Amino acid sequence: MRRSLLARFLLARLGWAIPVILAILIVNFLIIHIVPGDPIQALIGDFPAPPGYADQIRHEFGLDQPVLTQLGLYLLNLAKGQLGFSFANRQPVLGLILQRAQFTLILMLPALALAASLGIVMALAAAPRAGSLYDSGLTALSLVGFSLPIFWLGQLLVIMFAIKLHLLPAQGMFSLRTRLTGWPYVLDVLWHLILPMFAVTIYYVAIVARVARASVLDALSQDFVLTAKAKGLSRRRVLWRHVLPNALIPVVTVIGYNFGYSLTGAILVETVFAWPGLGNLFITSIGNRDYPVLQGIFLLTAIAVVIANVATDLVYASLDPRVRSTGLRHA
């Protein structure tokens, strides 16, 4: 019974996702084409091209068709699993985006995981001592972390740790001067990961800590906490077993929401650290008016947001019995 409820709940959510993604695709397609600028001129560059050359390329990429025909062709190809061909990169969009998405995940997954754990631990330590110096300090710090422009923080980190102290690399995902394989390569990537991951983590840890602190405070004032304390449970046990699961729901929302966006959300960090991810590809594709790549990134992001939302709902269900029984969110 419970399993079939969950399955129905999942199906309903996924059923909604399809029209949402389709609408996103059409709106994005039209927005990209309405924005002024010509990909062919961006492609040809700074010199007068031979007569007919621009028209030839325009035809080659189907850009001489009316916008609605282009949209129809795009959706038709999409139904066949083809995301199109990148003008600027001269290769199929799907492979390009998937390769770059991997690099973004290498950066964002550990950063989000670290930010979530740190944020929760900090909130659990601060909330029971609300109003204390530690708590005020944490609130102030998370405000600072949230407000720091991430590209500025990134540059400061590079100046400090790469240029002044020569401790960590300034950019990139791996060393280019000496090429490594096997474990040394993995360690090299981790070595390059530290600074950009730190920059991303600071931002997300600030968000998670603020939300988690508020929800822990809220949970602490509930009757069941009083009951648990009255039963004589230790302070630690009350916090970890009773307060935490209840306080986690808003935190899961924040993490789930940000995970969906993390695919492109790292644009600034990827730019500052020359990390070869999706955010970097996004920026260069805007400059090149590389429509198929932009469309592909929007599609991937839309799917990621939808999946992250469904996953968030599943985590709710496992955290909160009320969600399991009614399929409704309470947070």
Added chain:
Amino acid sequence: MAGFIPSLFDRSDRSSIPALAGVAAFLMFAPPSVLADETPRSGGTAIAVLGADPAVLNPDVSVGVPDIFTGCILYDALVRFGEDFKIEPGLAKSWEIAPDGLTYTFHLEKASFSDGKPVTSEDVRFTLLDVSSKYGAKFNTPGKAIKDVEAPDPQTVIIHLSKPFGPFLFSLACEQNAAILPAHIFRATDVLKNPATTTMPVGNGPFLLSEWVRGDHLSFVRNPNYWRAGKPYLDSLVIKIMPDSSARILALQAGEIDFIDEYYFPLSSYKLFSSDPRFDAHDVSYPSDDLIIFNTRNAPLDKPQVRQALLTALDRDYIHKNVFYDTGSIARSSIDTRIPWAYNPAVDYEKMYAYDPAKAAKLLDEAGVKPGADGVRFSVRLSFDTGRPEYTSFAQAIQRYWQAIGVKAVLEGAERPVVLKRVYADYDFDATLQNYTTSGDPALGISRIYTSESINKAATFNNASGYSNPEVDELFAKGRDAASQEERAKNYFKVQEILARDLPTLTIHQQAEIDVASAKLKGLWHGANYMWWDDTWLEP
């Protein structure tokens, strides 16, 4: 045989013996410390940076900076540029030019492509006629001058021109879309879609592509069969892709990259590197000019007197010092002073149109462009690319100076593709800031700003002003076609006098093109703008 550009011809015929003798003398008399520093050594990996991946790996079908930068590592051409645009031998070890300037005979080096096939005269013929002339925007004009290409034997190429073309030899360098491609790979294929164009080059240059991780880097390894014996010195060369200019600067400071090409180096960082002994900041003197192009279709910009007033109202010294960080120089004429044989010293905007707001206002009054009740005479929509680091402050400076004479500049900054469409396809602008490379020769880079034949909505970086003057057209054509440099110069001198009066486009500033390299990178500064990577070596 001597014909034009005699100094170039002399170089083509030089033997390697005097050069060797020079090296021997140097070895005998140089102090040991200098020897330790300056003897090239093999090995090592150099890392250069570009702002974007190349779109193609074929330098003959594109003019994008990353495409040519990368393509000319993979391919050689018949000739290449040395310091000050001197033509040096490339795949052609020597050449003869007929006295009428119509026949060029080239003798080829024994070289091969990376698939082992030899580079022959047939490859040259195929490249110039079937690829460069058809797909190479820079080779478009020289391509039109070619009547026929003969390949009498595998090592000899004879090019017949239908009319003399002054900068023809110059047009045969790699960066002019004339790298020699393998005919056996490209023949009877779609050149733009051929894998050798898109991903798998079959080159004859000093390095071979070994890896391409898009958005991150391209790796090249030494070509073991390279035709220049003992070269290249580097074991490998990496091009790192970094779209953000501050990130590039930081990486260079951290020692993680060794070289930033001028196109990707912000002038605002020049002082930082020029004063630091760990770096060489070098003006490559590949002349390009910062221009204000007027749309002369729109009143009152159709009046030469109004355009003269707008130039007189600008303090170019302020712009040079504050917008361009004291790099490059103030422009004096429509032809860059760094092309000394073609620049007419009698034309000097600094004297003819010295900064004088009162005089500028008077000129406008005389032209009948009087201020309205609000003090504004007319407004100018100024279109510029906000992606060029200096252009926003350039536009703001212009706005301030023009305001002083009652001309309201409305700043229309936008991204590059938007500006290109507005200016070149839609003519939807009053004035625009642009940077045009001169390509070192008025026939290649400057005539396109002014001639009637380059008014063409289907292309970019041409005559967007709409200015059309048959006399100017004729002088530029004669300047291009005359058989000697002196004859060419006479026509260019005359055209500068006319343009200094008509001013359809204001040449404001002569841009410095600054490459910055780690001081450990040696032997790099041979080329004008594009590097001779085979000569480059790393100090340990």
